[in-house]
Amino acid sequence: MFSDADAAELYDTLNPWDGSRFPADAFYDGLVTAAGSVLDVGCGTGAMLHRARERGHRGRLVGIDPDLAALGRARRRGDVEWIAGTAAEIGLRQEFELATMVSHAFQCLVGDDELRRSLTAVRGALADGGCFAFETRHPQAKAWQDWNPAQVTEIAGLRMWHEVESVVDDVVTFTETTAQPDGTVLRVDRTALRFLDVAPLNAFLAEAGFEVAEQYGDWRRGPLTGASREIVTIARRVDG
Structure with missing residues (x-):
């Protein structure tokens, strides 16, 4: 047998979080460091928030994920809040400066209704002016x-x-x-x-009450081009 716990441990082996080696990790490390409170949606084994604490982050850090085996590994650190659930079930209200979905977790939101509910919940969890950072592979x-x-x-x-x-x-x-x-x-x-293109992605964001603050085609903040492999987005909560 190869259990869910075994799979979660193997995931950490395959995907170590290291901003000194991986530009994607460095991109998010900078955002998290600058934010006083962070909600990581689809946090998996919690590697990003673990690293934030190791680097001295003193604010509120919360990770949410429906995968109980992954959360079991995340909970090795008790100085981060861990919640079992999905993006659409967050139920937190205007509590965070930053929300993230890293490691292409955003693409797991496959259906239109699921995507809309999740974006609405993420927006609801953000304080006024809060930002949502995530990436999706460019189709x-x-x-x-x-x-x-x-x-x-x-x-x-x-x-x-x-x-x-x-x-x-x-x-x-x-x-x-x-x-x-x-x-x-x-x-x-x-x-x-789900592999959303730029236009439909931004339309879903606008419908949910976000405006695109920054959007890049790579992890070094290069522009979106015909050769881009990623759509890296920072969307700001629109008040009202």
């Missing part, structure tokens, strides 16, 4: 074309690969297989991600 880059069994990751004595099942409109459904070195399958996880 023009077609990142899913690299998600195939030929691209195998070998780590911690295991083999992992992905296989796309379907691409329907802007939703890509794929599986992630974890196996032993001899190919014996231990676990298969199925995921659907």
Whole structure:
């Protein structure tokens, strides 16, 4: 058996949070450091908030995620608040200067209704003038074309690969297989991600009461171009 707890531990091995090595982590580290209070939606194993505390952040830090195994690892630090739930269930009112969704968690909001409810909840959790920072893979880059069994990751004595099942409109459904070195399958996880383009993304934000303050095509704050692989967004809560 390869349990949910095993999967959460492997995720941390595959995705260490390190702003000195990864531009995406450095981007969010700067935002979090500058904010007095932070809500991380889809916090997973809590690596970003763990690092913030290690770096001396003294304000309120809250992480929310529906994955109980991931939260189990997040809760290794007791000086951060951890909440089991989804973005749409936050129920916090005007309490944070900054909300984040990192590591492409925003793309897990697949349906229109789910996306609208989640954006409304995030806006509600932000204080006046608060900002929501997140990223989504730019659909023009077609990142899913690299998600195939030929691209195998070998780590911690295991083999992992992905296989796309379907691409329907802007939703890509794929599986992630974890196996032993001899190919014996231990676990298969199925995921659907939404690849919103810039115009519909910004329309959803505006409908939910956000205005786009900054939007970039890479982690070094470069402009959106025809070659951009990311849509990195900082949206500000519109009052009223």
